[in-house]
Amino acid sequence: MFKLDFDERDLRSLRVFCNVAHAGGFAAAEKQLLMSKASISRHVRQVEVRLGVRLCERGPGGFKLTPEGAVALDLASNALRALERIRPEVDAVHGVLSGSLTIGIGEHTLTHPQCKLPEALRMLRQRAPAVRPEIIVTSFADLNQALLEQRVDIAIRGKYSGDAEFNYLPLYTETHRVYVSGRVNKKECRNLPLVYRAHPYVERALSSGLYTRGPDAGGLDAIGALVASGYYQGILPTHYGQLLQKRFALRLQPNSPSFQHAGCAVTQAARPLSHRAGLLLEILKDLHPFDSDV
Template identity: 60%
Template sequence: MVLENKTFPGSDHHRPLTERDLKSLRVFCAAVQASGFTAAGDTLHISKASVSRHIREVEDRLGVKLCERGPGGFKLTSAGAVALDVTTRALRALDRIQPDIDAVRGVLSGPLTIGLVEHILIDPACTLPAALNELSQRAPKVHPEIIVMTHSQLNQALRERRVQIAIRGQYQKDRTFNYQPLFEEYHRLYVARHVTPEAARKLPLVYRSHPFVDKIMATGKFRRGPDAGGLEAIATFIATGNFVGLLTEHYADLINVRHPLRQLDGSPEFRNRICAITEASRPLPASAELFLEILRSQ
């Protein structure tokens, strides 16, 4: 939805930005990320009134309305979307000053943001904790940040440079990314153990927006069942005994401890390569290069 931008008469938006303006722009970015003033205040440990004042000041400074807030919720104006994009890139550049200077002196420092898909850690082949431990020993001034996202969210975060490294499956190769293989996982169809083979063949398939699920549905062998937002939801439906669902082998083994499952007779097997993925169009910070090197050696 595009909202009308309002110009503020008398605003002095031709003078250089001040440190106060920069702080207000940081507050604006936090409000957008939190989708509201109250949540932004909680994140920044300031009052809702302070958030509102900062945004009002930067709107006066720039001479435009950046966002609408009220009963209809929090919405960016078209000028606000531009301000968010430019400000985010500028703040990232500022945040890179100290790490880049440190790198000249041979010291690695600063944040390293890593995005993960769900349930990576429970795969026996995942060496992420050991890799992070080695990173802390070799570069103690680097501060890793870990964010769990969906496959599509990770792609967007890479393109927007909100994460430096994404660890997820490589379902299709995208030339805008570089892929470093880490390990492989296997996906199969599962059903509750008490369900007979004859009954299992008639059960609908729990649907998740996923390349492998779509391939199975395309065979025409299954009716579409309820939608699920992740492995936890799929496993819950399977455990009822009323549905078939696609799970990774290591996750099914974990669920099987509490809720007995078995592979569906004649289940297809899908192999998925888990990779450390980076954006191809930009050089990586030295800390990210080091972490990729550590992952290769694991």
């Protein structure tokens, strides 16, 4: 007979532990869980006693998972997500799609004129009203990590290189180019530092030797602000750059390189696709006829 090592009370404590770890500490988890710090501490301690190891360090030095805690977090998160999928997948057998569907997108995804995510969500609602879409906005690197950790079901982001860990459904073509302020003359703009963010195209431009590294930026708005100051140049998606051109008089750098890729709906290759995720992918494919030669 199959027997669980954890009872229902243990599962609740595991959920509390996972929330604390993802929040980065007890104080941050208080607001999310609507529980007192003492109650949260009791739940975490219960899991530690059950497993016989210390899961985290907490004190003046801050909150930090132990190596055992990191392993426990990974396994517990996957197990709890699997439990949450039981009812929706059983419902799907009877032709009823339900449950949450988490979609991760990069910042300013909706500014792309060919992105039809809102239309896809409207069709999803019509075809599967019991499915609850949830959307998170985060960086390229965080989207990949969220997919691998199964915190999102589908990510919409650029495909910059092939990766066996993910499956890609091309939706539209996106182009990135270098922008400068219209107040800078053509000769001066070539020597401006290039705003840095952790992105494949920025790395490629810097490795060419044609640009010097400028200040770090946390996202497209930060790049746009620095470029608009007139002291820097930066790489932006052209659909977003065109929006800033109207307000801040940005323009393309003379002889700017052009970087192009497909914007894709991305799923984890090793994870079986849920019925509700499969339905959204089907809808996205129908709404985005993609030219494979691009």
